[in-house]
Amino acid sequence: MKGFIIFLIIAVVLCCVLLIPSNGQTYFRIHIRADRNDNISQSVKYAVKDAVVEYLIPILAECDTLESAEKAVRDNLKGIEKTADYVLAQNGCNYTSKAEIKSEVFPTRTYGNITLVSGVYQALVLNLGSGQGENWWCVIYPPLCFVGGTENGTNDIVYRSKILEIIQSFYGSED
Numbered sequence: 001m002k003g004f005i006i007f008l009i010i011a012v013v014l015c016c017v018l019l020i021p022s023n024g025q026t027y028f029r030i031h032i033r034a035d036r037n038d039n040i041s042q043s044v045k046y047a048v049k050d051a052v053v054e055y056l057i058p059i060l061a062e063c064d065t066l067e068s069a070e071k072a073v074r075d076n077l078k079g080i081e082k083t084a085d086y087v088l089a090q091n092g093c094n095y096t097s098k099a100e101i102k103s104e105v106f107p108t109r110t111y112g113n114i115t116l117v118s119g120v121y122q123a124l125v126l127n128l129g130s131g132q133g134e135n136w137w138c139v140i141y142p143p144l145c146f147v148g149g150t151e152n153g154t155n156d157i158v159y160r161s162k163i164l165e166i167i168q169s170f171y172g173s174e175d
Contacts, residue, residue, distance in 0.1 A: 027116060028069050028141040029123040031104050034133030035095055041133050048087045048097070048128060049136050053145060055083045060143060069141035073124050074101055084126060095129030106137060111144045 032052070034045035059076055063069040073080070077099045084097035104123040109116050116139070124140060138145035 026066060027121055027139050028066055028073070029104070029106060029121045029137060030126070030140050030145065031106075031123045031135055031137045032126045033128060033131035033135040035093070035129030035131070036133045038133075040091075041128070044088065044091045044093060045128060045133065045136060047091060048084045048126070051083050051087045052080055052126065055080065056140065060140065063141065066141050070101065070122065073140065077101075080124070080126065084128065088128065093129065097129075098127045098131075100125050109137070111139065114144065 030052075032045055032049050034041045056073070056076075059072050060069055063072050080099045081097050084099070088096060101122065102125055103120050104125060106116070106118060106121050106123075108118045123137075
């Protein structure tokens with residue numbers, strides 16, 4: 001009987017996961033597009049990326065949901081542009097940036113042991129100048145772009161499995 005109940009719980013959870021389309025809505029991404037494809041524009045794009053990620057770390061530090069992360073970014077679009085524009089000016093660029101949140105198509109990408117399938121995701125899109133150059137993208141929430149820093153508190157991120165928690169609580173109640 002106990003095995004049947006576990007099987008039933010797993011079957012229900014799997015059906016929910018497989019039948020409810022997420023369309024990437026559990027991730028909030030970032031997409032930075034360079035002005036052009038020349039070496040200088042690409043180098044500036046990475047300098048802007050570093051500055052914007054550094055700017056976002058304290059803003060996103062308290063976000064524990066997709067919605068709170070998206071709101072925090074939306075509330076700081078002007079600050080993101082100001083940060084990017086400062087880097088652009090420091091590098092002698094005669095153009096500015098434009099930040100917005102919108103749906104974007106992303107290819108399949110793997111971050112460590114997490115694979116995000118290709119599809120449409122909500123994203124912070126930052127165009128540098130014309131935004132016609134090669135781009136850089138990553139994930140803002142959960143903070144996959146920010147993991148691994150020594151000073152940003154992301155080394156303590158713990159991923160949990162709800163299915164495992166349910167099974168453990170079931171077995172734990174029998175003890």
